[in-house]
Amino acid sequence: MLAERIERWKREDREQAIQEGLKQGIEQGLEQGIEQGIEQGLEQGIERGKAQALSRLLERRFGSEAAQVHRRRIEQADAETLDRWFDRAITAPDVDTVFG
Numbered sequence: 001m002l003a004e005r006i007e008r009w010k011r012e013d014r015e016q017a018i019q020e021g022l023k024q025g026i027e028q029g030l031e032q033g034i035e036q037g038i039e040q041g042l043e044q045g046i047e048r049g050k051a052q053a054l055s056r057l058l059e060r061r062f063g064s065e066a067a068q069v070h071r072r073r074i075e076q077a078d079a080e081t082l083d084r085w086f087d088r089a090i091t092a093p094d095v096d097t098v099f100g
Contacts, residue, residue: 039070043079051075051084057089066095073099 051074059067074082089098 007073046077047077047082050079050086051077054082054086058085058095061089061092062095070095070099 054074055067055071058070074085077085085098089095092098
């Protein structure tokens with residue numbers, strides 16, 4: 001009878017440890033997921049802002065048609081590429097030089 005109780009307690013302790021481990025794993029996973037989501041959202045927001053700034057600069061320097069022609073390319077570019085194009089757009093003699 002005592003041996004049965006001890007076995008039951010061991011089994012209950014194992015089950016409780018498993019449940020606590022699962023709970024901690026889920027909580028950590030959620031936290032990491034939220035952090036990654038926030039980070040990705042911020043990166044996307046920064047890229048969108050850079051794309052808008054580049055489009056505006058191209059429009060002011062070379063006209064709205066130049067910005068429209070390259071809009072899709074601008075929207076698909078990463079932040080580093082957008083920075084490079086923006087820097088070129090400041091002094092480029094024409095819009096093709098920006099993307100060349």
